[in-house]
Structures are given as C-alpha cells and as structure tokens.
Amino acid sequence: MNWTPDQPMVSIKNVHKAFGELEVLKGVSLDVMKGEVICIIGPSGSGKSTLIRCVNALNDIQQGSILVEGQEVNDPDLDKLELRKKVGMVFQQYNLFPHKTALENIMMAPVRVLKRDKSQTEVFARELIKKVRLQGKEDSYPGELSGGQQQRVAIARSLAMKPDIMLFDEVTAALDPETVGEVLTTIKELAEDGMTCILVTHEMGFAREVADHIYFTDGGLIVEHGPPKTFFDKAKDPRTREFLSQIL
Amino acid sequence: MARPEFKTDLPVMLAPPERRQGEPLRIKLWHGIALFGFCVLSSTYVFADDTQAPASALSVLVKWMPLLLSGFLFNIVISFCSMALGTIVGTALGLGQISLIPVVKSSSWFVTQFFRNAPWLVLLFFAMFLLPFEFDLGFVVIPFPDWVKAIIGLSLPVMANVSEVVRGAVRSLPSGQWEAAESLAYTRQQTLWLIILPQCVKRMLPPWMNLYSILTMATVLASVVGVSEVMTLTGEALAAEGGRTDLLAPFYSFVLLIFFVYCYPIARYTVYLEKKFAVKD
Numbered sequence: 218m219n220w221t222p223d224q225p226m227v228s229i230k231n232v233h234k235a236f237g238e239l240e241v242l243k244g245v246s247l248d249v250m251k252g253e254v255i256c257i258i259g260p261s262g263s264g265k266s267t268l269i270r271c272v273n274a275l276n277d278i279q280q281g282s283i284l285v286e287g288q289e290v291n292d293p294d295l296d297k298l299e300l301r302k303k304v305g306m307v308f309q310q311y312n313l314f315p316h317k318t319a320l321e322n323i324m325m326a327p328v329r330v331l332k333r334d335k336s337q338t339e340v341f342a343r344e345l346i347k348k349v350r351l352q353g354k355e356d357s358y359p360g361e362l363s364g365g366q367q368q369r370v371a372i373a374r375s376l377a378m379k380p381d382i383m384l385f386d387e388v389t390a391a392l393d394p395e396t397v398g399e400v401l402t403t404i405k406e407l408a409e410d411g412m413t414c415i416l417v418t419h420e421m422g423f424a425r426e427v428a429d430h431i432y433f434t435d436g437g438l439i440v441e442h443g444p445p446k447t448f449f450d451k452a453k454d455p456r457t458r459e460f461l462s463q464i465l
Numbered sequence: 466m467a468r469p470e471f472k473t474d475l476p477v478m479l480a481p482p483e484r485r486q487g488e489p490l491r492i493k494l495w496h497g498i499a500l501f502g503f504c505v506l507s508s509t510y511v512f513a514d515d516t517q518a519p520a521s522a523l524s525v526l527v528k529w530m531p532l533l534l535s536g537f538l539f540n541i542v543i544s545f546c547s548m549a550l551g552t553i554v555g556t557a558l559g560l561g562q563i564s565l566i567p568v569v570k571s572s573s574w575f576v577t578q579f580f581r582n583a584p585w586l587v588l589l590f591f592a593m594f595l596l597p598f599e600f601d602l603g604f605v606v607i608p609f610p611d612w613v614k615a616i617i618g619l620s621l622p623v624m625a626n627v628s629e630v631v632r633g634a635v636r637s638l639p640s641g642q643w644e645a646a647e648s649l650a651y652t653r654q655q656t657l658w659l660i661i662l663p664q665c666v667k668r669m670l671p672p673w674m675n676l677y678s679i680l681t682m683a684t685v686l687a688s689v690v691g692v693s694e695v696m697t698l699t700g701e702a703l704a705a706e707g708g709r710t711d712l713l714a715p716f717y718s719f720v721l722l723i724f725f726v727y728c729y730p731i732a733r734y735t736v737y738l739e740k741k742f743a744v745k746d
C-alpha cells in the first residue's frame with residue numbers, strides 16, 4: 218500500500234463501467250506518473266468524462282482497479298473524502314457556488330473541510346487569485362464574472378485544497394473563443410509548475426503543446442496513445458486518423 | 466406594434482384595447498375598498514324604507530368593528546403560529562424526503578403526501594377531536610385549549626406543503642452544485658447546509674408566502690370548531706342584533722375587506738419577488 222513517487226500516481230487497470238445496460242467503459246487502462254500531464258481525446262459519448270469521474274469516485278466502477286497514490290478507488294470501504302482531498306476536479310460548467318464571492322468560493326472548502334486556519338487560508342486564496350490573474354475580483358459573485366473568469370475561479374478553488382492531481386473535464390468547452398486562451402494559459406502554467414493533470418479536451422493545439430502523453434478513446438476503449446508528436450503525426454489506427462482529420 | 470382599427474356596427478365584442486407593455490391588469494387596493502363601499506351603501510339603500518327605521522346598518526357595523534377587528538387579530542395570531550410550526554416541522558420533513566436513508570425517505574414522503582392530499586377542514590377536525598384537552602407530562606400538565614388545537618390542525622397541511630416546497634427547491638438546483646461540492650470533499654451534510662439550502666431559501670420564499678396567504682384565509686375554518694375568531698364573532702354579533710337580514714351584507718363585506726387588505730399586499734410582494742428572482746438566475 219505504500220506508494221512511492223516512482224510508481225504511477227494514478228494507475229487505471231482494465232476498468233469496466235456500465236450505466237444499466239449501456240456499457241461505457243470496456244476495459245480501459247492507463248498510468249499517470251507524478252508531474253505528468255495526460256490528455257484524453259475522442260468523439261462525443263466515448264466515455265471520456267465517465268473515465269475521469271471514476272478517478273475521484275464520482276462514478277463507481279463495476280470491474281477493474283484504479284489506484285490513486287496506491288489507494289484503491291474500487292473498494293466498498295473507500296474513504297471518498299480522503300481521496301477527494303488529493304484529487305481536484307474542474308468541470309465544463311464551472312459549478313461555482315453562486316451565493317458566495319470568488320474569495321469565499323476558494324476559501325470555503327479548505328476552512329470547512331480541511332479545518333485549516335482561516336486567516337492563513339485567506340492569504341493563500343489571495344495568492345491563488347493572483348496566480349489565475351483575477352486580482353480585484355475577490356469580492357465579485359460568480360454571476361458578475363465572465364465564463365473564463367468563473368472557470369479560473371473554479372481552478373483556484375480546486376487548487377486551494379492543495380491537491381496532488383487535477384482533473385479537467387472539457388473546461389473550455391462552454392467558453393467564448395476569446396476567453397478560451399486565458400483558461401488554457403492558467404492550466405499550462407499549472408502543468409509547468411509540476412502539477413499532475415488529467416485533461417479531457419477538444420483543444421488539439423493545446424493538447425499537443427502541454428501533454429506528455431495523449432490517449433484517444435472510442436467506444437469505451439483506448440484505441441491509440443502516445444506522446445503528442447507520434448500521436449498527431451503518425452497515428453496508426455484508422456479511427457484516430459479519421460477523428461484527427463475531422464478536428465484539425 | 467401597430468394594430469388595425471376595427472370598426473363595426475354589429476353587436477360583436479371587440480378585442481379590448483391593447484395594454485401598454487409592462488402594465489398588466491392590476492387590482493389595486495382601492496378596488497377592494499370601493500367594492501366594500503358599494504356593498505355597504507347598496508345594502509343600506511335597499512332597506513332604507515324599512516318602517517321600523519332601526520339604526521342604519523353602517524352605524525351598527527361601526528359599533529361592532531372593534532370586536533371584529535380583535536377577532537381578526539386572533540386569526541392572524543393563529544396564522545403566525547400555524548405557519549411557524551408548519552414551517553419547522555415541514556422543513557424537517559422535506560429534508561427527510563431527500564434523505565439517503567430509505568426508511569426516512571419513504572416515511573417522510575408518505576406523511577407529506579398524506580397530509581397534502583387531505584382537506585384542511587378534515588385535518589382541523591382530526592386535530593380537534595384526536596388531541597386531548599390537556600397533555601400530562603407527569604410533572605407538568607400542558608393544557609390544549611381549542612385554539613391551540615386549531616393551530617396544530619392548520620399546521621398539518623402547512624407542514625406537508627412546506628415539505629414539498631423544500632424538496633422542490635433542492636431538486637431544482639443543478640446537479641453540478643452537488644458534484645462540485647462532492648469533488649471538494651464536502652460531506653453530504655456540509656453540502657446541504659453550506660451550499661444547497663442557502664441557495665434554496667430564495668427559491669422557497671415566493672411559494673412559502675403564497676402558502677401563508679392561503680393559510681390566513683383558511684383560519685376562518687377555525688370558526689367551525691368554535692374558536693372565537695373573526696367569523697365566529699361576526700355570527701355572534703349578527704345574532705346579538707336580532708338576526709337583521711340587512712346587516713348580513715355589510716358585516717360579511719367588512720370581513721372580506723379586512724382579509725383582502727391583509728392578504729393582497731402579500732400576494733403583490735410575492736409576485737414582485739418571483740419577478741426579481743426570475744431575472745437574477
């Protein structure tokens with residue numbers, strides 16, 4: 218059970234997941250090392266969201282194993298709260314708490330969940346706001362912020378928990394084209410700082426730039442994977458090539 | 466929007482003139498008061514040539530007004546207490562309905578449905594005749610006078626409706642709020658109290674106030690079980706005046722009027738809140 222950094226931080230093995238009759242994941246395996254950034258791409262409905270939601274136990278799985286820092290996620294006795302303290306997640310729809318200001322959104326979980334000291338958390342939260350370039354927006358409510366700004370608050374809110382791994386599920390898909398860039402920049406800086414990231418994205422240029430490894434899913438399976446250069450230039454599987462030709 | 470002018474000599478009904486935008490048909494407070502005045506005057510007029518020439522209906526009404534108003538005050542007290550009690554128990558019941566514990570969930574659901582689909586008057590009788598007139602705790606005896614039983618009886622349907630309002634408000638929040646909280650390691654309890662319910666208060670306010678209006682009007686049901694609220698007192702006053710038929714219209718118009726004056730502003734404010742919240746989210 219003792220995890221050391223030379224082992225994969227997230228190790229997904231032969232995961233099967235079905236919603237009732239519908240089999241969404243049919244045996245997916247992948248490893249993520251500490252500090253690595255991986256991107257999952259693939260057509261709509263291929264199970265990308267389902268897969269990363271399994272990593273922080275928002276979805277349960279029927280078969281297979283997911284180890285997060287050596288902790289088995291597919292375990293009825295799993296302490297979900299402990300797992301989620303280590304794994305941050307950012308959603309397509311931001312999901313900020315609309316009745317709290319940006320600063321409160323960021324501070325609330327560390328103070329209430331982790332019982333951290335309030336004034337120290339505030340200092341840290343303000344640093345995070347600066348990091349995502351939202352100085353001056355501390356006291357704004359989510360409704361007063363643009364989509365891109367809200368998404369950066371959501372990223373800061375996750376980071377405030379000091380997670381070891383961050384999950385991003387198409388976090389730019391709901392944004393105006395002009396604001397996509399500011400969010401991607403934030404994620405890129407995060408990746409450069411050494412954060413372990415699992416990203417689902419449709420931004421191929423971005424994936425190519427930041428990813429250490431790219432996985433292509435189709436029909437609940439990983440059809441092809443590799444480092445960006447090989448993946449984009451020398452894809453072997455016809456499904457991958459068709460997908461890339463459509464999207465690039 | 467320009468609109469062609471229709472003219473005809475035939476006896477058909479023309480469409481009413483278009484109202485200006487943002488100015489819906491509104492009943493104003495003075496409409497109600499005018500109606501009341503009309504009732505009183507017309508009834509006085511109808512009986513004006515009575516040979517006995519008794520005291521005019523209006524002056525009789527004025528004489529009884531203080532008593533009737535004090536009766537109405539009692540209606541308001543009943544409405545406040547029933548609302549408070551119903552809201553507290555109903556909120557607990559509503560939270561029970563969204564519980565993850567199956568037995569809590571299903572029993573809360575059953576109680577809610579049972580009391581929501583029962584006539585208010587039946588519930589009132591139910592409380593009147595099933596509750597003891599006092600409650601012996603061993604060391605202290607709590608008396609249950611009729612008006613307390615009426616409060617409990619009326620709070621039952623309020624409870625059931627508040628339960629549904631709570632459940633509806635929680636359900637109306639996007640599931641993303643729950644998921645975001647879950648992924649930040651909030652417990653279910655924390656999610657509910659820190660994130661979900663604060664957002665629900667705003668959504669619950671208009672239906673809750675609506676319910677209060679309905680309850681206030683339903684407090685007159687307590688007259689059926691002998692609580693001396695405004696309707697009971699009106700009946701007694703009329704009896705004391707010797708059952709003069711010319712007094713019926715002014716007296717009951719007056720009761721209608723005070724309910725209208727009390728409930729109508731609440732209804733307006735509810736509509737205002739609904740509009741305000743609809744714009745915001």
Ligand SMILES: Nc1ncnc2c1ncn2[C@@H]1O[C@H](COP(=O)(O)OP(=O)(O)OP(=O)(O)O)[C@@H](O)[C@H]1O
Binds near residue numbers: 241
């Ligand atoms: N909670 C659920 N209940 C039932 N079916 C679900 C549920 N969540 C997802 N699905 C189904 O699982 C399949 C995979 O969904 P998923 O959201 O993982 O796809 P995706 O690859 O993320 O697609 P997209 O690019 O559109 O986000 C879809 O067919 C979807 O309808």
Ligand SMILES: [Mg+2]
Binds near residue numbers: 265267386387
């Ligand atoms: Mg998805």
